[in-house]
Amino acid sequence: xxxxxxxASVADEIVVFQQKYKLVLHARNTLVDKVSRYVLxxxxxxxxxxxxxxxxxxxxxxxxxxxRAAIMVELLHSATLIHxxxxxxxxxxxxxxxINALWKNKISVLMGDYLLSRGLxxxxxxxxxxxxxxxxxxxxxxxxxEILQIQKTRSLDISEEDYLSVISDKTASLISxxxxxxxxxxxxxxxxxxxxxxxxxxxxxxxQIRDDLLDYTGDSKKTGKxxxxxxxxxxxxxxxxxxxxxxxxxxxxMIRSILKSSRKRAVxxxxxxxxxxxxGGLAYAAEVAEGLAGQAVTSISSFPDGPAKTSLLRLVDxxxxxxx
Amino acid sequence: xxxxxxxASVADEIVVFQQKYKLVLHARNTLVDKVSRYVLxxxxxxxxxxxxxxxxxxxxxxxxxxxRAAIMVELLHSATLIHxxxxxxxxxxxxxxxINALWKNKISVLMGDYLLSRGLxxxxxxxxxxxxxxxxxxxxxxxxxEILQIQKTRSLDISEEDYLSVISDKTASLISxxxxxxxxxxxxxxxxxxxxxxxxxxxxxxxQIRDDLLDYTGDSKKTGKxxxxxxxxxxxxxxxxxxxxxxxxxxxxMIRSILKSSRKRAVxxxxxxxxxxxxGGLAYAAEVAEGLAGQAVTSISSFPDGPAKTSLLRLVDxxxxxxx
Numbered sequence: 326x327x328x329x330x331x332x333a334s335v336a337d338e339i340v341v342f343q344q345k346y347k348l349v350l351h352a353r354n355t356l357v358d359k360v361s362r363y364v365l366x367x368x369x370x371x372x373x374x375x376x377x378x379x380x381x382x383x384x385x386x387x388x389x390x391x392x393r394a395a396i397m398v399e400l401l402h403s404a405t406l407i408h409x410x411x412x413x414x415x416x417x418x419x420x421x422x423x424i425n426a427l428w429k430n431k432i433s434v435l436m437g438d439y440l441l442s443r444g445l446x447x448x449x450x451x452x453x454x455x456x457x458x459x460x461x462x463x464x465x466x467x468x469x470x471e472i473l474q475i476q477k478t479r480s481l482d483i484s485e486e487d488y489l490s491v492i493s494d495k496t497a498s499l500i501s502x503x504x505x506x507x508x509x510x511x512x513x514x515x516x517x518x519x520x521x522x523x524x525x526x527x528x529x530x531x532x533q534i535r536d537d538l539l540d541y542t543g544d545s546k547k548t549g550k551x552x553x554x555x556x557x558x559x560x561x562x563x564x565x566x567x568x569x570x571x572x573x574x575x576x577x578x579m580i581r582s583i584l585k586s587s588r589k590r591a592v593x594x595x596x597x598x599x600x601x602x603x604x605g606g607l608a609y610a611a612e613v614a615e616g617l618a619g620q621a622v623t624s625i626s627s628f629p630d631g632p633a634k635t636s637l638l639r640l641v642d643x644x645x646x647x648x649x
Numbered sequence: 650x651x652x653x654x655x656x657a658s659v660a661d662e663i664v665v666f667q668q669k670y671k672l673v674l675h676a677r678n679t680l681v682d683k684v685s686r687y688v689l690x691x692x693x694x695x696x697x698x699x700x701x702x703x704x705x706x707x708x709x710x711x712x713x714x715x716x717r718a719a720i721m722v723e724l725l726h727s728a729t730l731i732h733x734x735x736x737x738x739x740x741x742x743x744x745x746x747x748i749n750a751l752w753k754n755k756i757s758v759l760m761g762d763y764l765l766s767r768g769l770x771x772x773x774x775x776x777x778x779x780x781x782x783x784x785x786x787x788x789x790x791x792x793x794x795e796i797l798q799i800q801k802t803r804s805l806d807i808s809e810e811d812y813l814s815v816i817s818d819k820t821a822s823l824i825s826x827x828x829x830x831x832x833x834x835x836x837x838x839x840x841x842x843x844x845x846x847x848x849x850x851x852x853x854x855x856x857q858i859r860d861d862l863l864d865y866t867g868d869s870k871k872t873g874k875x876x877x878x879x880x881x882x883x884x885x886x887x888x889x890x891x892x893x894x895x896x897x898x899x900x901x902x903m904i905r906s907i908l909k910s911s912r913k914r915a916v917x918x919x920x921x922x923x924x925x926x927x928x929g930g931l932a933y934a935a936e937v938a939e940g941l942a943g944q945a946v947t948s949i950s951s952f953p954d955g956p957a958k959t960s961l962l963r964l965v966d967x968x969x970x971x972x973x
Contacts, residue, residue: 354793356800408762411735412755431736431799434758435792438732441762442788445769449782457781458773464766468759469678475755476680 326646328370331639334632335378338387342374342395349396349447352439360428360436364403367421373398373503376640380507380521382633383625390510393448394456398503400444401460405467405499408437412471413558455509459502470494474560481581483561485570489530492537497529520624524637527621532644534614537562541598541607543648553594559584563613564606565597571604618645650970652694655963658956659702662711666698666719673720673771676763684752684760688727691745697722697827703964704831704845706957707949714834717772718780722827724768725784729791729823732761736795737882779833783826794818798884805908807885809894813854816861821853844948848961851945856968858938861886865922865931867972877918883908887937888930889921895928942969 332339350361374395381391409415410423411433417423425433441464448457474491477483483491504525508518540555541564555562561584569577580600583593601607618641628634656663674685698719705715733739734747735757741747749757765788772781798815801807807815828849832842864879865888879886885908893901904924907917925931942965952958 352793354797354800357793357796405762408758412758430754432796434732434736434761435795435799437758438729438761438765439789439792439796441765442785442792445781445785446789449778449785452778454773454776454778457769461766461769461773465763465770468763468766469676469681471759472681472756472763473678475759476678 326639326643328372328375328643331643332372332375332379332636334636335375335382335387338378338382338391339371339375342378342392343371345392346374346396346399349400349443356432357436357439360424360432361440363424363427364407364436364440367418367424369419371399373402373499376500376503376525376637377507377510379633379636379640380504380525381511383521383628383631383637384508384511384514384517386511388510390451390453391507393451393453394503394506394510397444397448397453397456397460398499398506400440400447401464402499404437404440404444405464407433407440409471411437456506459506459509460499463498463502466494466498470496470498478559478561481559481561481584483566485563485566488561488563488566492530492533493526496533496536497526500529500532501525517628520627524621524624527617527624528641528644531614531617531621531641534563534610534617535644535647538564538607538610538614539648541601553598556584556594556597563610564601566606567609568601568604568606572600576600614645650963650967652696652699652967655967656696656699656703656960658960659699659706659711662702662706662715663695663699666702666716667695669716670698670720670723673724673767680756681760681763684748684756685764687745687748687751688731688760688764691742691748692727693743695723697726697823700824700827700849700964701831701834703957703960704828704849705835707845707952707955707961708832708835708838708841710835712834714775714777715831717775717777718827718830718834721768721772721777721780721784722823722830724764724771725788726823728761728764728768729788731757731764733795735761780830783830783833784823787822787826790818790822794820794822802883802885805883805885805905807890809887809890812885812887812890816854816857817850820857820860821850824853824856825849841952844951847948848945851941851948852965852968855938855941855945855965858887858934858941859968859971862888862931862934862938863972865925877922880908880918880921887934888925890930891933892925892928892930896924900924938969 347365350365352358352361377395377398378387378391381387406418407424410418411425411430415423416426424436444460445457470491473487474495477487477491501522502525505518505522508521512518537555540553540562543552569580572580580597583596621641622638625634625637671689674689676682676685701719701722702711702715705711730742731748734742735749735754739747740750748760768784769781794815797811798819801811801815825846829842829846832845836842861879864877864886867876893904896904904921907920945965946962949958949961
């Protein structure tokens with residue numbers, strides 16, 4: 326299963342979206358335009374715009390407002406990725422050098438701000454105030470979530486509750502907003518909009534837990550990133566949280582001393598992986614993700630069957646089985 | 650003349666603003682809240698909120714909407730200053746360590762995003778769509794202006810026109826928006842709003858040219874920053890643009906070679922200052938600033954006399970004579 330098959334019911338709409346998106350990204354300033362075109366080249370699976378469109382399709386059909394919502398979401402998502410790469414000092418993004426690697430932090434911070442304000446102005450121009458509210462809320466939650474993560478991770482002491490709160494803010498918020506915006510572009514039925522918002526929230530949570538699991542189990546050839554990188558970065562995720570909770574005091578001490586080692590290279594991620602596996606941390610995280618995926622499915626159970634619903638259900642499966 | 654005397658006609662309103670602003674800045678997350686409280690400590694002369702209030706006063710009076718506009722502007726301004734300090738690698742801000750110096754770039758980029766979205770949500774909650782439009786436009790222009798500056802400065806080849814375009818986007822845009830928002834909070838008379846927008850634009854341009862001049866002539870004890878720092882940073886401003894335009898080819902070559910020297914310390918700013926002075930660059934920039942200040946005054950000439958108008962006119966004088 327690949328993502329194109331999953332979102333096949335909006336394949337034509339995605340092509341239209343891409344054309345429109347390209348036009349919106351065009352800028353007068355030559356450097357801004359150049360970086361914008363590079364942002365397009367770096368583009369990923371465009372899963373958020375696809376979710377906007379599938380949600381609209383489920384609620385009545387794709388309209389002009391749906392495309393505007395998709396453009397808005399993708400602009401915001403691109404802006405936050407650029408800032409994330411600055412924040413993480415990332416050198417690569419989807420197989421290409423990151424914006425900060427090519428144009429330094431200065432241009433990157435400013436390009437993020439530019440794309441953010443570009444997205445806001447685009448929605449303001451069209452009086453899409455409902456979208457604006459959802460998206461500003463998501464931006465606030467994403468920055469708060471990242472800050473909470475840095476804050477908690479530093480102390481090597483994060484509870485499952487805090488972890489879920491972090492990934493809800495950091496990842497699920499924009500996915501949830503995307504689905505709500507898509508629904509909002511097709512219907513004014515508050516119950517339907519809320520149902521898709523929930524679907525997005527649960528799917529986003531399941532997605533992030535699976536993503537964090539891949540750091541322990543993923544094939545680096547498929548994921549395109551080195552295994553154990555979160556461990557080296559001292560990002561404490563669900564598998565480790567569970568394992569630490571179920572470890573003896575001396576085991577906890579051992580793991581903490583590994584994670585605290587000051588140099589990245591010195592962190593023995595293989596030992597941490599072995600510990601987490603033996604304590605059942607991987608199985609537990611997989612189980613939590615399964616539960617959330619189930620709730621995503623339940624969220625949209627009252628909608629009638631059809632191509633959009635099939636796609637959204639397959640998207641849940643896709644998130645659960647992906648190895649990359 | 651100090652700034653408190655200039656804005657005396659809204660002194661009480663500024664106190665109310667500060668109380669309201671503090672409440673808006675409060676955050677649930679303890680680290681976000683801590684950094685927010687530090688942002689308050691670092692606060693400058695709050696000239697933008699004062700301008701919002703003076704503009705409202707001139708157009709009929711300060712209302713709840715005026716405070717909201719002032720809060721919005723100050724949130725956005727704080728957000729862009731935090732990102733600016735990351736972009737410039739600045740270690741100090743108004744006599745205190747910068748946010749990036751205390752909490753690193755990671756937290757700083759995210760705090761900027763947080764304050765930006767906080768400001769947007771605040772306006773959305775109150776359905777202040779007019780403010781939102783003005784302010785998003787300003788954010789877009791600020792990021793574009795900074796990028797244009799980096800782009801042009803790198804080539805050491807910036808025309809007076811490009812320079813004016815950079816400072817208009819980078820500095821005048823938010824001052825101009827502040828005045829327009831203040832006016833908008835008190836009247837729906839489009840002519841009055843446009844007049845204050847112009848006033849802010851001209852004042853902002855004059856302010857930035859004076860600021861750039863202080864790099865050549867300022868007393869570092871008063872300005873709190875080292876003289877010639879723009880020269881060392883290879884920021885080409887109006888005095889130097891004029892001087893280069895009126896120099897022989899060999900003089901141009903000499904100055905270019907000084908500016909191009911790769912190590913900051915090696916840049917002999919005293920030689921550049923002497924060159925610019927001898928070519929009349931300082932006198933020229935002062936003259937351009939005077940002309941713009943005159944246009945700021947003309948922009949509000951049709952308003953009746955009164956305390957608000959007196960304050961706005963004194964603000965022009967303040968910008969023109971300040972030595973810090």
